[in-house]
Amino acid sequence: MNGLVAWIFAEYALLAMVVPGLTMLRRTVRGKLALAVGLPAAASLPLVAAARLQVLLFLGTPGEAVAFVVAAQALALGFAAALCGASALLSRRWPVGGPAAVTVAALLVLASPAWGDVVLLVRSEPVMLAGQKWLVAANPLFSVSEAGGFDWTHAAAMYNLSTRIGEDLTYAPVSWRVLAAVYGGAGLAMAVLSALVRQKGRPAEYLLSPGERL
DSSP states (O other): OHHHHHHHHHHHHHHHHHHHHHGGGGHHHHHHHHHHHHHHHHHHHHHHHHHHTTTTTOOOOHHHHHHHHHHHHHHHHOOOOOOOOOHHHHTTTTTHHHHHHHHHHHHHHHHHHHGGGGGGGGHHHHHHHHHHHHHHHHHHHHHHHHHOOOOGGHHHHHHHHOOBBBTTBBOOOOOOOHHHHHHHHHHHHHHHHHHOOBBTBBGGGGSSGGGGOO
C-alpha cells in the first residue's frame, strides 16, 4: 500500500472513531454537522498539497494523485455527514449509547474485509449473494481503492491477513460519486429528522428560538 492510500484509509478510521463523539459537544444539528464535515474538509488541503508535491508516495502522476484525493475527500465528507446524522438521531434517545453504537457500526463497516467471509456460512443463496453485494457496497474503502486504482487484494499486508473478499466473495465496489451521494443524503435526512425529534421534555429543536439554543 502506498503512503497516500494509507493516509486516506487512516482518515476514514479516525472519522468513524471521532465524529460520533464530537456530536455530543454541540446541541444543535447545525453545530454537529459543522464539526463533523469540518474534519475531512480541514484535511483536504494538506492532502492535496502532499499529493501535488508527491510528498506521499503515489503510484501515478501528481495530477492523478490530486484527483484521487478529491474523490476520497468528497466521499469522506459524505461518510462524516452520515456518521453525524446517525449519531444526532440516536442520541435523542440514548445520549451516550447512540454515538457509541454508531462508532462501533462504522468500524465494523470499514473492517468488513476482516469478518465479511461469515456470509459464506449463510445457507440461503439469495441471502448470501445479497450479503456479498452490500458488504462491499457499504464500505467506502472499497470505493476509495477503486478511485485510486489501488487493488488492495494484492496487498499482502491487508489481504493475506484478513479476507476472502475478491477470491470467494464478489468484489464490485460502488462508484465514489454514488456512495458519497448516498451517505451524504442519508446523513442529512437523519440530521433533519433529529432536529424535529422532541428530547426528554424539551421542545423540538426547530421550535427553539435562537436565544434558547445551547
